[in-house]
Amino acid sequence: xxxxxxxxxxxxxxxxxxxxxxxxxxxxxxxxxxxxxxxxxxxxxxxxxxxxxxxxxxxxxxxxxxxxxxxxxxxxxxxxxxxxxxxxxxxxxxxxxxxxxxxxxxxxxxxxxxxxxxxxxxxxxxxxxxxxxxxxxxxxxxxxxxxxxxxxxxxxxxxxxxxxxxxxxxxxxxxxxxxxxxxxxxxxxxxxxxxxxxxxxxxxxxxxxxxxxxxxxxxxxxxxxxxxxxxxxxxxxxxxxxxxxxxxxxxxxxxxxxxxxxxxxxxxxxxxxxxxxxxxxxxxxxxxxxxxxxxxxxxxxxxxxxxxxxxxxxxxxxxxxxxxxxxxxxxxxxxxxxxxxxxxxxxxxxx
Numbered sequence: 001x002x003x004x005x006x007x008x009x010x011x012x013x014x015x016x017x018x019x020x021x022x023x024x025x026x027x028x029x030x031x032x033x034x035x036x037x038x039x040x041x042x043x044x045x046x047x048x049x050x051x052x053x054x055x056x057x058x059x060x061x062x063x064x065x066x067x068x069x070x071x072x073x074x075x076x077x078x079x080x081x082x083x084x085x086x087x088x089x090x091x092x093x094x095x096x097x098x099x100x101x102x103x104x105x106x107x108x109x110x111x112x113x114x115x116x117x118x119x120x121x122x123x124x125x126x127x128x129x130x131x132x133x134x135x136x137x138x139x140x141x142x143x144x145x146x147x148x149x150x151x152x153x154x155x156x157x158x159x160x161x162x163x164x165x166x167x168x169x170x171x172x173x174x175x176x177x178x179x180x181x182x183x184x185x186x187x188x189x190x191x192x193x194x195x196x197x198x199x200x201x202x203x204x205x206x207x208x209x210x211x212x213x214x215x216x217x218x219x220x221x222x223x224x225x226x227x228x229x230x231x232x233x234x235x236x237x238x239x240x241x242x243x244x245x246x247x248x249x250x251x252x253x254x255x256x257x258x259x260x261x262x263x264x265x266x267x268x269x270x271x272x273x274x275x276x277x278x279x280x281x282x283x284x285x286x287x288x289x290x291x292x293x294x295x296x297x298x299x300x301x302x303x304x305x306x307x308x309x310x311x312x313x314x315x316x317x318x319x320x321x322x323x324x325x326x327x328x329x330x331x332x333x334x335x336x337x338x339x340x341x342x343x344x345x346x347x348x349x350x351x
Contacts, residue, residue: 066146067110070120070219071103071138073193074152075186076171077162079203079211080122083152086215087120095121100130100137107141125171125186135192151190151197155244158204159183201307204244205231210341217339218307228301229308229339234268234326236318236346245312249290249325254283257320258351267347268323277324287325291332298338318346 070087072080081096088094098106098121110119123134141147154162160179163170170182194200199218203211206229214229235242237252257263257273266273277283294311301309313329315321323344330342 067113067116068118068146068148069107069110069141070118070148070150072120072122072150072152073124073190073197074150074201075154075159075183075190076125077159077166078152078154079206079208080124080152082208082211083150083215084120084122086212087118087219089212090216090220091118093119095119097122097124097126100127100133103134103137104141107145107147111145125189131189131193135196138193138196148199149193149197151194151200153194153200153202154204155202156180156183199305199307202244205310205341205343213339214307228298228306230298230333230341231308231310232326232330232333232340232342233310233312234318234322234342234344234347235312235314236316236322236349237314238317239346239349241314242310242312242345245310247309248312248314251286251313251315251321251325254286254315254321254325255280256316258317263320264351266320267344268320268325269327269344269347273320274324274327277321283325287328287332290325290329291336294329294333295336298333317351318344318349319351323347 070092072083072087074080084094084096093110093116095106100123103121103123106119106121110116123131125131127134138147138149160183163179170179170186172182172185173179201214206214210229218227233242233245237250241248254277257266257268257276260276263270263273263276268274268277298309311329313322313326326342326344330340333340
């Protein structure tokens with residue numbers, strides 16, 4: 001028993017001596033190992049440039065901004081020429097009515113050009129039957145080029161009014177065919193292209209200046225608030241809800257100035273009428289709450305890619321309460337940095 005204990009003590013001492021010797025000589029032993037194989041040590045950087053460093057020093061292809069091609073299409077009379085001119089003002093190389101078969105060649109020229117970084121072109125029904133090739137061509141050119149497809153449209157009433165004002169025939173008009181039928185046929189022809197669009201813009205409520213301003217803000221960059229155009233309209237429920245309204249607020253809960261004889265023939269834009277409507281505490285609270293709600297919602301609409309928003313405020317006849325509220329909300333949103341237009345659809349109609 002005692003012999004066994006002495007043997008265990010000697011083995012323990014020998015083990016400690018070996019560890020101590022290894023600790024004293026560890027640096028010398030490691031020095032004999034090749035660089036990069038020393039236990040617990042990272043390899044020092046070589047003085048010669050490595051391949052990865054050389055690659056970083058070389059100009060990266062991804063660092064060079066890709067060329068951009070914007071293709072504008074849509075209904076005749078919707079403002080395609082105005083959009084093209086707006087992009088041209090921003091420095092885009094612009095081409096109108098380029099044959100569809102030449103689009104791939106044009107896209108290659110833009111991609112490989114050292115001077116043209118941004119280009120825009122218009123494609124529409126003037127192309128005729130060749131327009132059927134466009135979807136396949138569009139999918140092909142997208143792989144090697146930064147591309148955007150804009151589709152412009154408007155409601156039938158706006159399009160017919162524009163053709164009447166300019167006295168120009170519709171491209172699809174033949175003989176005595178009504179312009180309404182030409183517009184319908186054009187919508188059907190362009191439906192497959194519309195489905196491919198990155199951005200669909202309804203220009204029914206745009207004038208030329210609004211449209212060009214909107215396009216410049218959209219493509220020139222800048223504040224988030226400039227990326228959406230807001231339309232506010234007042235209306236009377238007696239005449240129906242605006243069919244294009246995205247959000248509708250009913251203000252008939254406010255006292256009606258129509259029952260006060262001196263206000264009956266006036267509108268909510270008159271200072272006396274506006275002062276009367278403001279005299280009720282619920283008016284100020286409603287305006288404040290609606291403004292806060294819209295300022296909360298608008299960034300989310302922008303994030304989802306919405307380019308314009310139509311907001312309706314309705315009262316009974318569309319003369320007093322809705323007019324005053326619409327004007328005040330417009331001022332509040334404009335003060336927050338948004339581009340806002342206001343119209344009073346029914347204010348001029350008989351009381």
